[in-house]
Amino acid sequence: MSYFILNDGKQLPDIGLGTVHIQGATGLESILTALDAGYRLIDTSTNYHNEGMVGAAIRRTPISRHEILVTSKLPGLAHQYDMAIKLIQESLYRTGLDYFDIYLIHWPLPKRDLYVEAWQALIDAQKFGLIRSIGVSNFTREHLNRIIAETGVTPAINQIERHPYFNNLETVRANNELGILTQAWSPFGRDKLNVLEDPVIKELALKYDKEPSQIVIRWNLQQNVQPxxxxxxxxxxxxxxxVLDFELQVADIEKINALDRGEAGRIAGQDPDEYEEFE
Ligand SMILES: NC(=O)c1ccc[n+]([C@@H]2O[C@H](COP(=O)([O-])OP(=O)(O)OC[C@H]3O[C@@H](n4cnc5c(N)ncnc54)[C@H](OP(=O)(O)O)[C@@H]3O)[C@@H](O)[C@H]2O)c1
Structure with a gap:
């Protein structure tokens, strides 16, 4: 595997494993096969209702805890400072871990307007030793500028929606300018957008003798984005x-960039300025 280096000096593998809808005993088996296959970054969240399962898999695998990175995320109900600190502690009890390698604010919820307070809680939770690297998710340039201006602390990561139909290049650029690693969520458009069936992606898969999924992963990696x-x-x-034995030509990266459909390409209901989740 190759690596990304965060602005706090920590090293991340090139690909992370998403865990939405991976739960219970079958979920645990999935995480174990993923660890066995070589995944070292597991992405969970309080909202995925599977932090306990992720923790159980980490206890069960023979791979050392120190070789595995676990991300979790702060839900909307806990943006208020004291609630955020307690929720992070509760999430750790649920996973059975002593610390999270990465912890993100899941959504900015600008209508609620508590994300600066939530960010301060993450900054302090890192100082308390509960978290190694702190970041955000679904933050726009405006949200990023505000938390940096008001706390003086730049996130290490911004995890955002990004797939060929919504490449989110404006936020990727903002992240790059601020020295923040972009993580792409739903890189295949989940099971909603049929990104992997797109004729351009399929044509490139034939050209490189790879799978459509591998083309989309390379498209991210070669633009300094961690899928x-x-x-x-x-x-x-x-x-x-x-995905490490081939490289997309620049013209082919541009071909995939040209599939972008702007706002219309988003997965429905995921605009960070509008999205609300208070549970
Ligand atoms: N921060 C946020 O707000 C946010 C929002 C959404 C998601 N996320 C994170 O991002 C992760 C990924 O996003 P996602 O779960 O929405 O969707 P995704 O990764 O875009 O797509 C997952 C789907 O692709 C399939 N798939 C995986 N590898 C494939 C391959 N090689 N060939 C064909 N199909 C393949 C999976 O099938 P199988 O599972 O059957 O293998 C699953 O149906 C989430 O799990 C979560 O951790 C974060």
Whole structure:
């Protein structure tokens, strides 16, 4: 595997494993096969209702805890400072871990307007030793500028929606300018957008003799973006790691960039300025 280096000096593997809808005993088996296949970054959240399962998999695998990175995320109900600190502690009890490697504010919820307070809680939770690297998710340039201006602390990561139909290049640029690593969520458009069936992606898969999924992963890696890919099946997990033996030509990256549909390309209901979740 190759690595990304965060602005706090920490090192991340090139691909993270998403865990939406991976739960319970079958979920645990999925995480174990992923760890066995070589994944070292597991992306969970209080809102995914699977932090306990992720913690159980980490206790069960023979791989050392120190070789595995776990991300979790602060839900909307806990943006208020004291609630955020307690929720992070509760999430740690639930996982059975002593610390999170990465912890993100899940959504900015600008209508609620508590994200600066939530960010201060993450800054302090890092000082208390509960978290190694702190970041945000679904933050626009405006949200990023505000938390940096009001706290003086720049996030290490901004995890955002990004796939060929919504490449989110404006936020990727903002992240790059601020020295923040972009993580791409729903890199395949989940099971909603049929990104992997797109004729351009399929044509490139034929050209490079790879799978459509591998083309989309390379498109991210070659633009300095870390894809967080959900794959429950062992077959998909292995395929998504097999991406280091080829490079997309610049013209082909541009071809994929040209698939962008702007705001219309987003997964429905995921605009960070509008999105609300208070549970
Ligand atoms: N921060 C946020 O607000 C936010 C929002 C959404 C998601 N996320 C994170 O990002 C992760 C990924 O996003 P996502 O779960 O929405 O969707 P995704 O990764 O875009 O797509 C997952 C789907 O792709 C399939 N797949 C995986 N590898 C494949 C391959 N090689 N060939 C064909 N199909 C393949 C999976 O099938 P199988 O599972 O059957 O293998 C699953 O149906 C999430 O799990 C979560 O951790 C974060």
């Amino acid at each position: 967080i890919v959900k794959a429950a099946s062992a077959k998909h997990q292995l395929a998504n790691l097999d």
